[in-house]
Amino acid sequence: MKPQLSPLVLNDFAIINCNFKFTAPPNKTNIRKIVEEYALDIDFAIVKDEENTRVFIKTAINQGDNNLPGYSIFAEGVAIFELISNASLSEEDKKSLLQYSAVSIAINSLRGFISSLTANAPFGKYIFPSIDVNNLFQQKLNRPKRNAPPKKKKVIKKP
Numbered sequence: 001m002k003p004q005l006s007p008l009v010l011n012d013f014a015i016i017n018c019n020f021k022f023t024a025p026p027n028k029t030n031i032r033k034i035v036e037e038y039a040l041d042i043d044f045a046i047v048k049d050e051e052n053t054r055v056f057i058k059t060a061i062n063q064g065d066n067n068l069p070g071y072s073i074f075a076e077g078v079a080i081f082e083l084i085s086n087a088s089l090s091e092e093d094k095k096s097l098l099q100y101s102a103v104s105i106a107i108n109s110l111r112g113f114i115s116s117l118t119a120n121a122p123f124g125k126y127i128f129p130s131i132d133v134n135n136l137f138q139q140k141l142n143r144p145k146r147n148a149p150p151k152k153k154k155v156i157k158k159p
Helices: 031-036 092-117 133-142
Strands: 010-022 040-047 053-061 070-083
Touching: 010 092, 031 070, 040 092, 040 133, 053 092, 070 092, 092 133
Parallel strands: none
Antiparallel strands: 010 070, 040 053, 053 070
């Protein structure tokens, strides 16, 4: 089959911040079980300008106060996209491509980086798990915005 190219073009992906640490586990440790219990966090930001759309994506794997043995990874990248100008798309389709598809592609690019980063590490390659992007957008939508003024509480005075 001959694939049809998407009007969403990934022009570049770059890692802009990374931290990797390995902590050796005690002997006779079930490595697979430890890796399955890693705490994961992921966030993204979409920045649009006249020429392109940038998706900033970051993840923290097994980061925090009580890290498990094995890998502790922080990685942050930026994917740069453009939408082919002669593509006849509805505004809804453009929005979908520049949000859901772009974030999915950025996550996959970050996944590839993390796999390469850990390919020669003691536990072997770590594959960042599949992410429900719709749920990720829902969480972001429901999260309180930073620096937003607190909502005023309605005060009901009793007579």
